Amino acid sequence: MDLRAITDWDDAYANAAHIAGGDRWPDAWVAPARRWREACGARAMLDLPYGDAPRNRYDLFLPEGSPRGLVVFIHGGYWLALDKSYWSHLSRGPLARGFAVAMPSYTLCPETRIGGIAREIGAAIAAAAARIDGPIFITGHSAGGHLAARMVAAPSPLPPEVAARVAHTVPISVLADLRPLMRTAMNATLRIDDAEAAAESPALLAPLPGTRVTCWVGADERPEFRRQSALLANIWTGLGAATAIVEEQGRHHFNVIDGLEDPDHPLTRALLGE
Template identity: 55%
Template sequence: MTERAEIDEAYANASHIPGGMAYPDRWAEAAAAFRASHPAQEIAYGGGARQRLDLFRPEGEAKGTVVFVHGGFWKAFDKSTWSHLAAGALAQGWAVAIPSYTLAPEARIAAMTREIEAAIGAVAGVVPGPLRLAGHSAGGHLVARMACADLAPGWRDRVARIVPISPLSDLRPLMAASMNDDLRLDAAEAEAESPVLLEQVDLPMTVWVGAAERPAFLDQARWLAERRGCGLVEAPGRHHFDVIEALTEADSPLTKALLT
C-alpha cells in the first residue's frame, strides 16, 4: 500500500461505520425539520457567498452564544446540514450560531481560519454575553485555532469554553492524503495551521472524541489535549459520525461540558 493509500485509509470514516454513507442525508433531514420549528436569523459576516451564519435564539434573553463549526475535511457541507445540533444549548437558554465558510479548493485552510474568526466576531456584536465554541472534525480544528496566540480577536476575552470534537490538530499527515489535491497544504501552511504546533492562549478547553473512532482521530484528539494540558473525554461507544448527536440533548455530558 502506498503512503497516500495508507493515509486515506487512516482518515476514512464512512467505510468503517455501519450505514456510514446514509448519515449526511439523515443530518440534512433532521436539520431541516429543526429549522421548520425553530426559524433562524441569517447574518452575513463577510461578502463571500458562503460567509453566512444561522443564529438561533432561545425564548427570552440569551445567556450567551454557542458557536458550532461544522466538519467535512474543510471541503464539504454548510450550515444547513447541522441546525438540529443547536437543540441542546438552545433548550438551556443559549443562542446558537452555525456558520458556513468557504471550502476547499476555493479557499485554503488559513483563509477558513480567518473566516471563522470573523464569523465569531459578527456573533459577538449581535448577542451579548459569553461565547462558547464547539466544532467537529475540521470544525474542531477551526475552533482550536481560535485559542492560538497568532490570532488576537477582540472577542476572545468573552470565550468561556472551547470544545473541539474529534478535532484535526496536526495537519502535517494530511499533506500525503488524496484530499490534499483540494486542500493544497504545503509544509509551511500545515505547520502554521496546526494547533498542536502553535503557542497557546490560556482559555478553558475540553477535547472530546468518540472512543470507537479511527485510531488516527483518537491520536489527533490526544495530541491536542496533551498540548493544551486540558481534559480529554473519549465518549464510550461513539464513532466519528454519532459523537456529535449528544449536542441535540440539553442534559447530555457533551452539552454539559460545553455549557459549564
C-alpha cells in the first residue's frame, strides 16, 4: 500500500511556482480584458451596483440582439485579491452565442469572511438576473469556482426565484472543501475555522434539487485542484445532482479558463449545454 500525506499545504495550493513563466499572471490578463471592454463599447455596462459596499459592482456585457439568457463569471484570487476587470475578455465566447455575461467584484478578505462573499455574489447574481431574462449559467475560477458551486448548494445565497432559473453550473478549478485551506499560511487572513468550513464548503453541503454541475479542471494543474474537482463531482453525484468532471489536457491553473474566449471551445459549449 502506497500511503501518501501532504506535509506542505502552502505548496499544495501554490500555482505560479509550478508553471513555467507563471509569474506573468495575473498581469497577463489586464491588456486583453481592457481591449475587449473597449471593443464592446456601449454593449459593456460597467460598474453597475448591486450593494452598498465599495466593491459591490458588476460589469454586464450584452450580445447583439436579445439575450438568450445570462452567464455569470466569478473571479478567483483566493478570496484575497483581484477584481472583475481582469476577466472581461472571457465574456467573448458566451456573447458570441447570444448570452449576456455578468462579472461581479466582491469585498475581499479580511474585510469580510468567505460566507460574506458568498452572500454578496448571491446579491450580484440576483441584480443581474433582474435585468436579463431566461436561464442562468454560473461559472467561476478557483475561489470563484467555490463561489459558483456555493450558489447551488443548500442553503443557497440566491433568492429562490433566481436559483430556480440556474440551468448549469461549471466550477473551474474548484475549491470545494475549505478545510485544507485552514492549514495554509493564507488562513491567517482568510480566518476559515471549522464552523465556516462546514457552512461554506460545497462538498460538505447538499446540492439544490435539480442541480447540474460540470467540474472543469486542467490536467496539468496541481494535484489538490484535480482532487477537489473530482471530490465535488463524486459527492454530489451521490446526493442526486447530475454531475460530470472534465480534465482538459494541456491546461494549467492559469490557462484553463481561456476556452471561454472561444464560442466553439468545449468549455463554452459545455457551460451553455450546447
